[in-house]
Amino acid sequence: MATLAEPKEANADEAFREEVRAFLAESFPPELKGKGNALASVEGPTKETELQKKWREAMGSRGWGTPTWPKEYGGGGLTKKQARILQEEMAKAGAYNPIGGMGVMMFGPTLLEYGSEEQKKEHIPPICRGEIRWCQGYSEPNAGSDLANLQTFAEDKGDHYLVNGQKTWTSGGQWADKCFAIVRTDKSDKHKGISFMLIDMDSPGVEVRPIQMISGMSPFCETFFTDVKVPKKNLVGQEGQGWTIGKRLLQHERTNLSGGGGLASLMGSSLADMAKKYLETDSDGRIVDAVLRDRIADFEIRWQSFLLTARRAVEESKAAGGVSEISSVLKKLGTKLGQERAELSIEIMGLQGLGWEGDGFTDTELAGVRAWLFGKATTIYGGSTEIQNNIIAKRVLGMLDHQ
């Protein structure tokens, strides 16, 4: 009976909450409280301290860094409800998730859907334990928005492929252990000639060159492949299925890039708090600059409605079963708003918000400048806003291909 089952369910959740609390009390080092690792994806990995390592291993061994992934591959096997409880308790304890990166955000979910049993057993557990860094071999010098124009060629050599070509904008390529790549296995068909394969970054013939960006950082690389041997077992799905699998992965990427994931973590305190710190306020605490005050409120309202949209998409996707084209809408909205927010925060701080390096600026101010500049990438990578508009128009709205 439902009336009896419900309290039991609630008790089970309550018991899980207790389990999480006990785990956090025992395993989360209080010294790491509130630390997080927000800029890791931008700045690259810093040397992991003993405490950080201990925390990562504690989370990894339970699979709680990837809480809803199947237990058989090293995930947490938690229900969505339990995952939310875990998240709530971690937030209360000031604990961050030490397991992340592209393996968690996009490659893992895609491999779980398209990978063979052997591939899942080989690649998913190290992702869950946070031991392997993945990078993305997608864009090429002549395949940006026109991604399917990629030319990196994987020649069939019987028991392996021989890969030649160049990828670019490889995020974190200089630190990555492995690369999931889309490459050409057939030159006669633009889309059906693409395959999805996994390449060890320490294979002979792989060369990585970091690119210095306007932010002064080098989060992206050029990656060159010269006669790189890739075993056949590293082909995901069938030959020629790469475009389908690759696009699926992009849906995961977009969902994460929209602001629910990466971008939000770059954002510090609220704009309102920032404004009260940097701008003149009257005796009631109101910002004296009426124009800026209006623009902050205008932004905050739209930002809230975006967050509501992201939440709504999650709820609706539960019914629909996974990510979808709505990820294009979220990516388009979230990245634009994120940039707008960064611009507004700089305006609020005045020249104090444009410090490049050295004395006279707090770490937060300096990090904010780099994040503002880095943020310009968000409307370009993962499919530019213009590409998202094409996807929305064609796939969601059913408007025809342009001429």
Next chain:
Amino acid sequence: MAVLNEEQEMLRDMARDWASNESPVAAFRKVRAEKPAEGYSPDAFQTMAQMGWAGIVIPEEYGGSDFGWMSAGLVVEELGKTLTASPLVATTLAASAIVLGGSDEQKAKWLPKLASGEVVGTLAIDESARHDGKVAAKVDGGKLSGTKAFVHEAHGASLFVVAAADGLYLVEKGDGVSLSDRKLTDQRSHAEVTFDGAAADRLAGGGDDLLDKVLDRARILTAAEMLGMAQQVFDVTLDYLKQRVQFNQVLASFQALQHRMADLFGDLAMMRSAVEGGLDALDGGYGIPRAACIAKAEANRVLHTMSREGIQLHGGIGMTDEYDVGFYLKRARVLEASWGSSGFLKDRFARLAGY
């Protein structure tokens, strides 16, 4: 679209079927041509009341269904799509004021009649052309005097929820109440209502901020109507772009237009989230003032853009009375100005957030 329960889905489907079959925009055109005294078809409103729509936020003990605000919003959204002329929003808001602030006696007297549609109620709050929170109307010895500007659905209403300097009052249409038509672009019922020593019955409950609570409900439910309008303009415009041929190709194949529709689609998604967030907040009873600002500010922003783009993307034909799209523009501006312009709402949002 919010994830709905079965009851809400049934209600939404019923409203959608009724609006598209019994109350398409053609029905609004008929009201416009025939000019009934109430500004809407009383028969149509009776049908709506019989389906239970006037009692959605009224407790069951007073003859309502108490389905909640999300349910009310779903119905209002569907009616907004076809520009159905009805006092449903006005009478729902009047009822909510009584639910929040009325005594048991006041509730027993009015709510069953409001739920059945026998009585139509409306809010009489603002005293100028802009919603600014200023109220000068006064009550002296149970008699209310003051002038209320641009009262929605004043012609069909027999019960007014009137803001006076010291609170909200119920005033019945009759002695001491006079109407002066204010015909606006939406060609719906609006009037200046003058109260000259009209008998007034105070809504004493609901706390000092009863007026704000009622206004928050007005903002959110109005935003639900605006959501239906924006959705319809978008859908109609998209259909038009897929049919209209120029340069030997349908307009929908032009990338310049595709990207504008993608922008509007994103805006519409945000508007829907904001409106549903407001309705959710009302049902959950948390964070209502802030959610109301977000809902109405987003409704104002998106419907404003949508109504302009709707006409532009239709081209010259969108300027004609024969096409419906212009009606949405004319109703949009009226609702944008009601219960808080964008500037007012942003100011209120900032105040609530302490800046």
